Amino acid sequence: MTKLAAVMRAAFAVFSGRPLQQGYVNSRASRVAVRRAVAELEPDLIYFNTLRSGQWRKVVRDTPARMAIDLDEFRSAYYQQASEVSTILKRLVMKMEARRMRAEEAKIVAEFEAVIISSPADLRPEHSNVHLVRSPHALKTAHRPVPLADRPTIVFVGRMSYAANVEAVTRFCRDVLPAVRQQVPEVQLEVVGDAPTKAIRSLADGHVRVHGRVDSVDEHYLSAWLSIVPVTTATGVQMKLIESLELGVPTVASPLVASLAGARAGVDVAVADTADEWIEEVVRLLESPMERQELGRSGKAWARQNYSVDSITRALGAALLEPRSAAQHTAAE
Known part of the structure; x- marks a missing residue:
């Protein structure tokens, strides 16, 4: 996947209606690779990383595997914020991307058994399949002594x-x-x-x-x-x-x-x-x-x-292993 080809796919996405973020990585080779890997491995769980890869759920829709996606955040909010402080042309692109990403995020929440986010501000009480799993951070257990600066x-x-x-x-x-x-x-x-x-x-x-x-x-x-x-x-x-x-x-x-x-x-x-x-x-x-x-x-x-390993591990386990609800069964089918 060359960068030039990826940029061209993103440009084409302007006319296709999909988020530019997804258009950037939406190659035939990627879709074939995902389909082949799932057919060969027959996994119990398919773990998608970020909204970009979420589009490939359509490639493996028939699999009985549980599908989870780590969005980290609802990124459409960032593009909405950026659209308010950008130049005119960039503002138009950012607003378009924010709108398309919001629509795609809504589909993801409706169709995935587990949606993982890292900020409590992104939790959606009306959707029990949206789970808070804080991003792993290497907590320091010891530090080399560093004196406080002499001046404020x-x-x-x-x-x-x-x-x-x-x-x-x-x-x-x-x-x-x-x-x-x-x-x-x-x-x-x-x-x-x-x-x-x-x-x-x-x-x-x-x-x-x-x-x-x-x-x-x-x-x-x-x-x-x-x-x-x-x-x-x-x-x-x-x-x-x-x-x-x-x-x-x-x-x-x-x-x-x-x-x-x-x-x-x-x-x-x-x-x-x-x-x-x-x-x-x-x-x-x-x-x-x-x-x-x-x-x-x-x-x-x-x-x-x-941000301890134990708390993050428990949260991730709960998100990935929680049984499907009847509503999520219907959405997956």
Whole structure:
């Protein structure tokens, strides 16, 4: 499957009515391979990964195997969000893709015995076949001692070529950091993440350091007084939030990021929406070691409870082994 061929299939999908995401991978070779594998293996369970592969359920519709799909999230919401902040042409494409993906997601929920999502915000109480299985995360059992930075230090970790991360850091530096510096003059922001854009690199000064790709983010988290996740365009769970909480770093996040993860605002993670709220929360925590310690302790306990191997294994087992309901039998037939 060449990239050029995949792009051409996605372009053709514009006229076929299917989501571009599915058109991108919808090759004859893939359909034949799926059909052949199922015929040869005669599996009890067929596990589809993401909406892209969900279209191949039609290829094996006659199999008696149980069918499960790991959507991770209802991605149509991301395209809807992106359509509201894009250029005119991109907005049109994003709106079209959001609409088509919503329709496909509805079909998937109706036809699959098990639909797996990673965010509690995506649970659908009216559909018992939608299961919360949090994304596996390698919880650290031991850390090399890393001293806390000498000066008040804030860290943001994320892929810095990703538009949502670029927007979040740029906005924080423009609307929040100057006011924080007035009250905490020595504050420093560490931006850690692969492929920083020109806009991000241009933020570097005496109070902002841009690191780019690093071998390990742990030491940057552990030396920071505070971690931030001011992302406002997101779906699913931001793993940067889970990394930060699991390491015990007190964290301030946008309401969207906290709610998608299901973390308790003000208990496991501090939450800020407007620029004034961000300034208030950041300054409060930088000036209060005891509040930072309590927030970090609570966030770490929450992350370890929800992202342990045992809890994820139990949730996955329940999703994959739950008996079919009568309604799902009908949908599968």
